[in-house]
Amino acid sequence: MASLVTLIPDMRYPTPRELALAARALAEAEPGLVRLRQAGTSRGGAPLWLLSVRPARASRHVLVVAGAHANEPVGGATALDLARRVIRDPAPRAGCGWHFLLCADPDGAALHRTPLPYSLLDYHRNFFRPPGPEQPEWAPSLLPPDRLPPETRALTAVIDELRPVLQVSLHGTDLGGSWVQLTRDIPGLAEPFGKSAAELRIPVETSASDAAGWPSPGPGIFVMPEPVTDTAAALHPEDTRLSTWYHAHRYAGTTAIVEVPMWASDLVDDPAPHPDPRGALRMLAARLTEDAARVAAVRGGVPGAFRDDGAAAAPLLRAVDWTLALIPLVAAEWTGPGAPAEATTAHIGSIDAFGRRLSLRAAAMLLRVLRAGHHPAAPALDRLVTGWCEEFAARFQARWVPVATQVEHQSRTVLAAYERLAAVTPGP
Structure with a gap:
């Protein structure tokens, strides 16, 4: 079958x-x-x-x-x-x-x-x-x-x-x-x-x-x-x-x-114990915070008046802002006292993927607004989104x-x- x-x-x-x-x-x-x-x-x-x-x-x-x-x-x-x-x-x-x-x-x-x-x-x-x-x-x-x-x-x-x-x-x-x-x-x-x-x-x-x-x-x-x-x-x-x-x-x-x-x-079902879950989570939180800051810096220069393919860009920008506001809460939890001392490799991998997609989604939606408005920051953000997608796929051997x-x-x-x-x- x-x-x-x-x-x-x-x-x-x-x-x-x-x-x-x-x-x-x-x-x-x-x-x-x-x-x-x-x-x-x-x-x-x-x-x-x-x-x-x-x-x-x-x-x-x-x-x-x-x-x-x-x-x-x-x-x-x-x-x-x-x-x-x-x-x-x-x-x-x-x-x-x-x-x-x-x-x-x-x-x-x-x-x-x-x-x-x-x-x-x-x-x-x-x-x-x-x-x-x-x-x-x-x-x-x-x-x-x-x-x-x-x-x-x-x-x-x-x-x-x-x-x-x-x-x-x-x-x-x-x-x-x-x-x-x-x-x-x-x-x-x-x-x-x-x-x-x-x-x-x-x-x-x-x-x-x-x-x-x-x-x-x-x-x-x-x-x-x-x-x-x-x-x-x-x-x-x-x-x-x-x-x-x-x-x-x-x-x-x-x-x-x-x-x-x-x-x-095939990396998301690995039951092997991770050697250092808290260390891995600290690293992932730092990367997520840094990636979000790069997107937020570009977002700060984008007014809300851009239009996307003839429709208001407001839904895209609302989604970008909501995602960026969520990221500090996630990063704080990963580095807080509740972070697990023991975890499987699959669990840390799932969290790795979750963090990557948060910053990538915010960047991708913002890029749509920039490209529609011919914003000068669009090419650099495009390169960032491209690189993050390629890294994401390579890291997890996507098929x-x-x-x-x-x-x-x-x-x-x-x-x-x-x-x-x-x-x-x-x-x-």
Whole structure:
């Protein structure tokens, strides 16, 4: 199976418009089973489409959320693939409705323009990731209820309507391995998850920086603790429990966040003990602080009036500023008293990658503004972004994971999560 999937000519990541057109075709082909409706409208006026595959008698529901992070475009392709699988196979939809929010942030997706990147540099050329308060899933952990963006309100309204037994959020990482974060444990998920990753030659991230200090019932599976641990606080300054991931808990639901890499690195699953974790973290913190200072120095000379391809550069600059403000908190945590005295090589590698992508993302988004405005600092920043991308890829021996393979692994993991959860969760 692995060889067949990985030999498929590579697809590209679909745009929100292409997702909607494909979903409409599915609904027209199966009008008695499939329905496409608008669940809300984005800040920019784009529709938020919800595709439902629902049998006549559905006592439980699964909600799959794609595109919550604009720079992680694999989710939409996986959502369509899952919908097609559920339409073809009656087993997963036996008494269960499947619902797919095709793109939770279409405005952000319009700003991140990388349908099929051929390198990390190409991926970052048109990179965009909104600041935390503008991300649909994270906004409730950073903003009061009366200031939530319409994308968040639409998502929580869908959760309130469906009361899903399982909510799945489809995410991706630029470089690394695959892992799953759970708001509650799903017993037995590690086995099919690990089997799929092995068959598809996707490394399992055994010490993901996003899940630092979290309980792990199996390789690559992490269960969010309550309350959030101090260790995780630096990497998630938001309160995870206030995110939309936990909104499903109001109805006894569980949320799974399935991460898959665009570029794989076999260095992220090294279980060997690191010889000097605290020394390594001090070095990484110093490098991150220095890199951020270089970007901040350029940012200080950029007014907010630049325009990017005819659209206001304000979203890009807000994202740059938010990322730069986050970096000192991260660096302080890495050098603080809570820094681990013992850690695996994989864990230090994951933190290394996390730090590299923070400064690189800020620089890449700022570069877009500079190039659009023909700013004299653009060439030097371009060289910096190019060098950082090349160093990142070389350090982690990056190898491209075909989009079809990313989709296959996410789809398998989602179906396995529901199967395992349904086996231990009585129906209503």
